[in-house]
Amino acid sequence: MALKAIDTHCHVISTDLKRYPRAPIGGRQSDWSRERPVDTAQMIAAMDAAGIAKSVLVQASTCYGHDNSYVADATAAHPDRFAAVFSADVLAPDARAVMTSWIDRGFTGIRLFTTGSTMAGQQLGWLDDPKSFPAWDYAIEANIPVCLQMTAAAIPQVVTLLERFPRARVILDHCARPALEDGPPYRAAQSLWALAKYPNLYLKATPHTFHAARQGKASPETFFRQAVATFGAERILWGSNFPAHEGPLAALLAEARQCFAALSEVDRDWIFARTAQALYPSLG
Numbered sequence: 001m002a003l004k005a006i007d008t009h010c011h012v013i014s015t016d017l018k019r020y021p022r023a024p025i026g027g028r029q030s031d032w033s034r035e036r037p038v039d040t041a042q043m044i045a046a047m048d049a050a051g052i053a054k055s056v057l058v059q060a061s062t063c064y065g066h067d068n069s070y071v072a073d074a075t076a077a078h079p080d081r082f083a084a085v086f087s088a089d090v091l092a093p094d095a096r097a098v099m100t101s102w103i104d105r106g107f108t109g110i111r112l113f114t115t116g117s118t119m120a121g122q123q124l125g126w127l128d129d130p131k132s133f134p135a136w137d138y139a140i141e142a143n144i145p146v147c148l149q150m151t152a153a154a155i156p157q158v159v160t161l162l163e164r165f166p167r168a169r170v171i172l173d174h175c176a177r178p179a180l181e182d183g184p185p186y187r188a189a190q191s192l193w194a195l196a197k198y199p200n201l202y203l204k205a206t207p208h209t210f211h212a213a214r215q216g217k218a219s220p221e222t223f224f225r226q227a228v229a230t231f232g233a234e235r236i237l238w239g240s241n242f243p244a245h246e247g248p249l250a251a252l253l254a255e256a257r258q259c260f261a262a263l264s265e266v267d268r269d270w271i272f273a274r275t276a277q278a279l280y281p282s283l284g
Contacts, residue, residue: 004269005253006276006283007047007055009173009206009239013037013063014070023065025113030062030244038243040074044081046242050250054080054283056239056276058147059087061113066098072105083280085109085147090135091126099135103142108280110139111147111173114154123150128157136165145169145279147204152176155191162198169279170201171237174208175227183217186226196230202275203227203236207245207252210259220259233267237275 013033014020022029038046047055057071064070068086075084086102088095090112099110112132114124126132127150139146146168148158155176162170178189186193195201205224213223227236238260240252260268277284 005050005052005238005256005272007052007240007242007249007253008237008276008280009058009204010043010055010242010249011038011060011063011244012040012043012057012070012074013060014039020064020067020070022063023067024063025061025065025116030060030116032244032246033060033063036243036246040077043074043242044078046249047081049248050253052249052253054082056083056085056109056280056283058085058239059111060244061087061111061149062116068102068105068107072102072107075106079106079282083108083282085111087111087113088135090132091129095132095135096138099138099142103144107144108282109145109147109171110135111149113149115151116149123153125154125157127154128160133164136161136168140165140167145171145202147171147173148176149173150176152178152189152191155195158195158201162195162201166198166200168200170198171204171279172202173204173239174206174241175203177208178212180212180218180223181216183219184222184226186218186223193226193230199235201231201235202279203231204239205236205256205259205271206239206241207255208241210255213259221262224260224263228263228267233263233270234275234278236271237279238271 075082086107213220
């Protein structure tokens with residue numbers, strides 16, 4: 001029987017442009033949010049079809065920027081199905097007040113968006129800017145994990161943050177998109193493996209990771225065996241990236257199950273559910 005699954009990375013897009021206007025980071029709406037938007041009702045239907053009881057709605061910054069209203073409303077309407085992660089400008093002087101306002105509306109995580117499809121692949125350099133430090137302090141105080149949308153180029157900045165904020169729980173979206181083509185022992189991803197010494201650092205595996213693990217000499221079997229040996233399954237979680245990643249949610253889950261099939265049932269249980277529940281207790 002298949003292990004239970006919690007999706008920790010999906011996006012909802014409303015068709016109501018008046019109530020939820022577009023305001024994408026980078027100034028141009030992402031193609032996926034324009035061409036294949038999935039609203040709250042459609043997300044729940046897709047989850048039901050895939051056999052996913054609960055999901056984490058991650059703010060679609062390439063559609064709504066830092067206006068998290070639609071995710072807030074979706075989560076408030078279906079607290080039994082969703083947890084929610086908001087986006088905010090943590091360099092702004094009022095970052096703490098803004099974070100408080102979204103946390104008061106039910107969000108249990110924050111995402112810092114430093115690269116994406118509407119930014120021409122550019123990795124912005126503000127991640128470890130000292131102006132963001134009060135926001136990091138507040139994330140610790142509020143006990144919410146911090147998701148980082150970034151590339152491996154920003155790992156040195158992540159090290160700075162992990163050293164300064166050892167109690168912050170940090171999740172690398174898409175495993176920070178490491179280069180895996182060289183295959184085991186994946187020396188090109190050495191900067192990623194080096195982060196394992198920080199016990200508060202987590203890896204989120206998504207279709208981006210699965211695709212990278214099929215390039216060159218890489219394979220999902222060898223990459224995830226090494227990832228679990230290095231970080232432990234209790235620090236790895238799965239996210240579908242639906243609908244930003246094309247295809248039915250059920251098919252994305254099936255792909256993930258195949259990529260993790262070589263791991264033990266205990267390890268897969270952590271990756272598909274228990275790590276998510278530890279980071280987002282409302283998913284329990």
